[in-house]
Amino acid sequence: MPHRTFNISQISAEPSKRSDRIANDIKRWVMDNELVEGDKLPHEKQLIEIFNCAKGTMREALKSLEVQGLISIRTGPSGGPTLIQVSHKRTSDLLRNFMQFRDISVEQIYQLRKVIEVELAVSVVGLLPQDILERLSGQISGCCAAPASQTRQNQHLRLREKELDFHDVLAEYCPNPLISFHAKFLNDLLRNFIEFRYDHISQYEKFTHSNIHYHRQLVDAYKANDVEQVREIMTAHMVDCEKHTLSLNATLTKDLLLNRQ
Helix, strand or coil, rough: CCCCCCHHCCCCCCCCHHHHHHHHHHHHHHCCCCCCCCCCCCHHHHHHHHCCHHHHHHHHHHHHHHCCCCCEEEECCCCCCEECCCCCCHHHHHHHHHHHCCCCCCCHHHHHHHHHHHHHHHHCCCCHHHHHHHHHHHHHHHHCCCHHHHHHHHHHHHHHHHHHHHHHHHHHCCHHHHHHHHHHHHHHHHHEEEEEECCCCCHHHHHHHHHHHHHHHHHHHHHHCHHHHHHHHHHHHHHHHHHHHCCCCCCEECCCCCCCC
16 A cells, blocks of 8 residues: 655644654544555554554554554454544544533524534435335334333333434435534433433423424424425424423433443
8 A cells, every 4th residue: 555755844832741752643644645544554564664662652643543543453463443434422422522521502402403403314215215204104113002011200211212313214315424423422412411300290291292293294294305394393393302302301411421321
């Protein structure tokens, strides 16, 4: 695999720590050589020669890139660092770390969700194959019949998850990775880090019936490839979701650092 020459003079405004500078240099080297996911980096010895650093510094730099989710490292003669795509989970974890020490409200979550979900819904019109439309219809049916063996509280928690699963399916087919990521991230927050009051059973049931109503309308609009109808339904759906969520006194938990996925 041919490699272009790495030019050390390109460095500016570098971190003060030597291993962090090397990690940044490796990133530039990857971009200069137009490497992609799945490409292997040179072995440690070669990297030390390329970047003119000590073994310990290189290992610390590689560990930093591994923690960032940019490479995986395998040991052994055929191992070494390999470029990987940063996962949704790792990115979500970091974004939740950012949010932990900020005062984020449910209203703010829905301020963004009311924009993201509408654009997401419109973006997948004409892209959902028949088996996916059937899958969405199946999820709606699942919301209509919660297992009788579950407690009333657990039933409503499972229903909230099923309703969010519907939106996750749409995100899977979204051609815009930014919209898709933010939609999934917000769904994860609502699924794992929102607490409701459990003494409002009748309000939960209204929420469920309303979600089923909008989801059925959305599936029909997708089958008709009706962009404007999809936009109108999802807009109304998100306004309604916010209303019900707030009526249940929903709050964002203070344990965003934890992994509940």
